[in-house]
Amino acid sequence: MTLLLLLIIYLAFISLGLPDSLLGAAWPVMQQELGAPLEMAGLLFMVIAGGTIVSSLLSGRIIARFGTGTVTFFSGLLTAGALLGFYLAPSVVWLFVFAIPLGLGAGAVDTALNNYVALHYKAHHMSWLHSFWGVGATLGPIIMAQFISGQQLWRNGYLTISIIQFALAAVLLFSLPLWKKNSAASPDEAVPEESHVKPLQIKGVKLAMLSFLFYCGAEATVGLWGSSYLVNVKELSAAEAAQWVSLYWGGLTAGRFLTGFITFKLNNLTLIRYGQIIALAGAALMLLPLPLPFTLVGFVVIGFGLAPIFPSMLHETPARFGKTHSQTIMGYQMAVAYTGSTLLPPLLGFVASQTSIAVFPCFIAVCAVGMYVCSERLNGVVRQKNVGIGR
Incomplete structure (x- = not known):
């Protein structure tokens, strides 16, 4: 039963990744049909992200009230409905309307499943889970490309992803008894000494949050501005630059798959530290005045370095701050x-507009250093707390 539920969670993470890269893949065609300016995609992305942030912040109370299985089901249903709305949207205004539930659904299910896996499964499952998100994020543009090549039917691309999400929601609906049974078989252990403390008052929580801020800033910045840096500074063609950035994402996804096996030998803290050092090494390859091949390899090295950090930090959350x-x-x-x-x-885009996109490697290095410093300080706080508890 536990294995079946785990398979459902893996499917849920593939579906979570499917919509994440759709807008970027379809926007050139959507923009033309809807008569929207180029920058409108950025505003849509921010609305989706805003909904995701809000639902992530509220997820603790909602999941405590309704349970992980129920929240995952309704979030999947909300996401599927929002994607169907994109298919039906007659204008850009309606895209903004449906962007809100798309973000709300994604944030809730992401937070719910990450915590559930951190509490009930081993570290290797967390790494593999996030590599499956990469599978979904890769498949989304591939599915969309089948519809926009030639006939430019971007709406059918959204409809297809929506149908997949509705199918997953149906699977989640029928799996609700399984969630309840599995939770009853492995109840969460409370942490009495912290039960009266508000989460943000627990030592180290703010450092953990800053680590996530720097990590995701670095990951997204490489993906968004890497091609521009290679084209404008290293004078690669747009096609060559895109290929190297795709290798960065490939390194990230493959690295997470490999990390799942490495977790049998190394613990989360070691993986986080090594990943940060490798990411810094990749940034150094781009910063130093070395021949072009070293810069290109730096992209792949950064991808491999970032790979274990995010899932390992998530899985370490209950160990660091208690299950309560x-x-x-x-x-x-x-x-x-x-x-x-x-x-x-x-x-970075603003800084580059005032200076040059050549600041790109420096920006990545600053994010990597900030992440490393916050993470190491957090490890010290947790060690000190554990020593205090041991006394």
Whole structure:
């Protein structure tokens, strides 16, 4: 039964990744049909991210009230309905309307499943779970491409993804008894000494949130501005630059799959530290005045370095802060993570517009250093707390 539920969670994470890259893939065609300006995609993305942040912050109370299975089902239903709305939208205004439930659904299910896996499954499942998100994020544009190549039927692409999401929602509906049975078989252990403390008052929580901010800022910035840096500074063609950025995402996805096996030998804290050091090494390859091949390899190295960090930090949440508040803290972490991926890439864009896109490697290095410093300080706080408890 536990294995069956785990398979359902894996399917849910593939579906979670499917819509994430649809807008970017379809926007050139959508923009033309709807008569919208180019920058409107950025505003739509921010509305989706805003809904995700809000639902992540509220997820702790909602999941405590209704349970992980129920919240996951309704979130999937909400996402499927929002994608259907994109298919039917007669104008850009309606895209903004449906962007709100799309973000709300994604944030709730993301937070719910991450905490559930952190509490009930081993670290390797968390890494593999996030590599399956990468599978979904990769399949989304591939599905959309089948419809927009030639006939430009972007609406049918959204309809197809919506049907897949409705099918998953049906699976989640029939699996609700399984969620309840599995939770009853492995109840969460409370942490009495922290039960009266508000989550944000627990030592180290703010450092953890900052780590997520810097991580997601680095990950999203490389994905958004990597091609522009390679084209404008390293003078690659747009096609070559896109290929190297795709290798960055490939390194991230493959790295998470491999991390699942490495977790049998190394713990989360070691994986986080090594990942940060490798990511810094990748940024150094781009910063130093080295030949072009070193810069290109730097993209792949950064992808491999970032791979274990996010799932390992998520899985470590109950161990760091206790199971009583892990769901709420997980929501805070996810909200700050989405904030980082929403605000830091535009920040680099603003800085680059005032200076040059050549600042790109410096920006990535600053994010990597900030993440490393916050993470190491957090480890010190947790060690000190554990020593205090041991006394």
